[in-house]
Amino acid sequence: MQYISTRDMTARYTASQAIAQGLAPDGGLLTPCYIPRLPGKALEDLKEMSYQQRAVYVMKQFLEEFSVKELTDFAGAAYGPEKFDTPAVAPVRTLDQNIYCLELWHGPTCAFKDMALQMLPHLLTASLTKTEETKTAFILVATSGDTGKGALEGFKDVPGTKILVFYPKDGVSQVQQLQMVTQEGENVGVAAVQGNFDDAQTGVKRLFSDKQLCQILGEKGYFFSSANSINWGRVLPQLVYYVSAYCDLVRDGKIAQGQGIHVCVPTGNFGNILAAYYAREMGVPIEKLICASNSNNVLTDFIRTGVYDRNRTFYNTISPSMDILISSNLERLLLALTQDTKEVEGYMRQLNTSGRYQVRDAVLDKLQKLFWGYCCDDEKTKQVIGKMYKQFEYLIDPHTAVAMSALEQYREQTGDSTPCVVVSTASPFKFCDSVLAALGEQEVASGLDALDQLSQRTGLSAPAPLASLRNKSIRFTQQVEKGRMEEAVLSMLG
Numbered sequence: 233m234q235y236i237s238t239r240d241m242t243a244r245y246t247a248s249q250a251i252a253q254g255l256a257p258d259g260g261l262l263t264p265c266y267i268p269r270l271p272g273k274a275l276e277d278l279k280e281m282s283y284q285q286r287a288v289y290v291m292k293q294f295l296e297e298f299s300v301k302e303l304t305d306f307a308g309a310a311y312g313p314e315k316f317d318t319p320a321v322a323p324v325r326t327l328d329q330n331i332y333c334l335e336l337w338h339g340p341t342c343a344f345k346d347m348a349l350q351m352l353p354h355l356l357t358a359s360l361t362k363t364e365e366t367k368t369a370f371i372l373v374a375t376s377g378d379t380g381k382g383a384l385e386g387f388k389d390v391p392g393t394k395i396l397v398f399y400p401k402d403g404v405s406q407v408q409q410l411q412m413v414t415q416e417g418e419n420v421g422v423a424a425v426q427g428n429f430d431d432a433q434t435g436v437k438r439l440f441s442d443k444q445l446c447q448i449l450g451e452k453g454y455f456f457s458s459a460n461s462i463n464w465g466r467v468l469p470q471l472v473y474y475v476s477a478y479c480d481l482v483r484d485g486k487i488a489q490g491q492g493i494h495v496c497v498p499t500g501n502f503g504n505i506l507a508a509y510y511a512r513e514m515g516v517p518i519e520k521l522i523c524a525s526n527s528n529n530v531l532t533d534f535i536r537t538g539v540y541d542r543n544r545t546f547y548n549t550i551s552p553s554m555d556i557l558i559s560s561n562l563e564r565l566l567l568a569l570t571q572d573t574k575e576v577e578g579y580m581r582q583l584n585t586s587g588r589y590q591v592r593d594a595v596l597d598k599l600q601k602l603f604w605g606y607c608c609d610d611e612k613t614k615q616v617i618g619k620m621y622k623q624f625e626y627l628i629d630p631h632t633a634v635a636m637s638a639l640e641q642y643r644e645q646t647g648d649s650t651p652c653v654v655v656s657t658a659s660p661f662k663f664c665d666s667v668l669a670a671l672g673e674q675e676v677a678s679g680l681d682a683l684d685q686l687s688q689r690t691g692l693s694a695p696a697p698l699a700s701l702r703n704k705s706i707r708f709t710q711q712v713e714k715g716r717m718e719e720a721v722l723s724m725l726g
């Protein structure tokens with residue numbers, strides 16, 4: 233399996249080069265040059281397997297240089313009982329005979345980022361060995377909440393790596409901040425930036441290109457690396473849970489082998505739904521992909537009109553992990569639909585210069601054959617949380633609620649009631665305040681007390697990693713000015 237840049241197909245990369253580099257030199261995303269089809273009986277065979285075994289099987293199709301033994305070790309470590317609170321890893325919950333919820337938040341940080349960020353460190357360190365990199369990877373992350381904690385948990389105490397996360401001082405929830413500043417591990421660092429998420433992200437980009445800093449780093453035996461969602465090592469582990477969900481539905485007699493399903497995915501950077509598209513390309517009988525957005529509905533408009541336009545108001549919503557106007561992974565879908573790196577390069581150049589591009593009609597046709605886009609605002613999101621709880625006694629977080637609303641809109645518009653897998657991306661306990669408000673609570677307790685309040689209100693217990701935050705001591709108090717983020721890097725080098 234060879235990998236190419238979405239913007240240039242002349243250079244070829246191995247899987248380990250793609251994962252070690254993260255991004256192509258031309259700014260494109262490193263992507264497999266074709267998507268392998270699962271052999272005929274594969275889905276039937278996978279049905280009887282554990283999640284870990286399914287992960288090995290699916291990832292092996294894309295990672296020829298990795299042995300089954302290696303991948304088996306990785307899957308055991310990434311998805312084992314010390315990390316995930318259910319042996320199913322990504323269980324499918326039946327709501328009724330045509331709505332199934334794929335729960336991706338049973339990992340150590342209670343959000344779906346764990347599905348990839350528990351695997352990425354293994355793939356990355358093995359890739360560095362295979363590409364004969366001898367320096368230690370110094371991983372920089374700017375986060376608006378979920379990614380930072382997910383990356384810290386994934387990379388904690390991983391040999392050959394150090395990780396430093398920057399979060400905006402006043403831009404993350406109390407639970408999210410506590411999750412980060414209490415992080416354990418010898419190779420981790422966390423710093424608050426005096427600024428907003430954009431300042432943190434811009435600052436990280438500047439550190440990557442700071443020649444003097446890179447030289448100091450090199451002299452001390454390090455190089456900068458990224459755990460960003462455009463790394464192929466983060467997309468690949470996400471294909472697994474779509475394959476797995478289909479196998480579960482067949483195994484449990486919910487659908488017949490070969491029967492078509494839809495998937496509905498709450499989307500921000502387009503990584504999660506892209507994985508569903510690739511799973512479909514591999515041969516999982518997925519018919520439609522329903523792309524759910526919050527008020528930052530740039531993707532809804534794109535799917536409906538073929539115009540991608542980021543020149544619009546940015547909203548801070550109660551589903552903050554989807555507050556994004558540049559969906560980076562869409563670039564990979566554009567390559568799949570156009571099969572033309574020059575064309576993709578052109579669209580991305582326009583996006584860079586004017587913030588807007590329009591795809592050709594033929595591309596839009598292909599897109600609309602598969603994808604449907606819907607969005608909803610915070611008001612609707614809360615209504616859906618309340619309604620799902622009433623109807624099914626099933627508590628969902630705001631991101632999942634956006635997806636449920638999209639499915640509802642799709643069914644109203646089309647009358648199509650094909651079984652649908654709705655992707656549930658976070659534990660409702662991560663967003664206690666919004667969820668409590670959605671359930672009609674007038675007063676919401678502050679900080680970790682809101683966890684207890686939600687437990688009392690619903691009879692559910694908070695996930696252990698969140699409940700245990702209370703007993704953790706604060707390790708990281710460093711604050712940096714947005715123009716002086718290198719201080720945090722230097723202080724970690726010692």
Ligand SMILES: *Cc1c(COP(=O)(O)O)cnc(C)c1O
Nearest residue numbers: 499500501502503504553657658
């Ligand atoms: C990151 C995230 C999303 C969006 O996923 P993308 O891959 O960026 O589309 C949705 N929900 C939650 C809870 C997330 O953390």
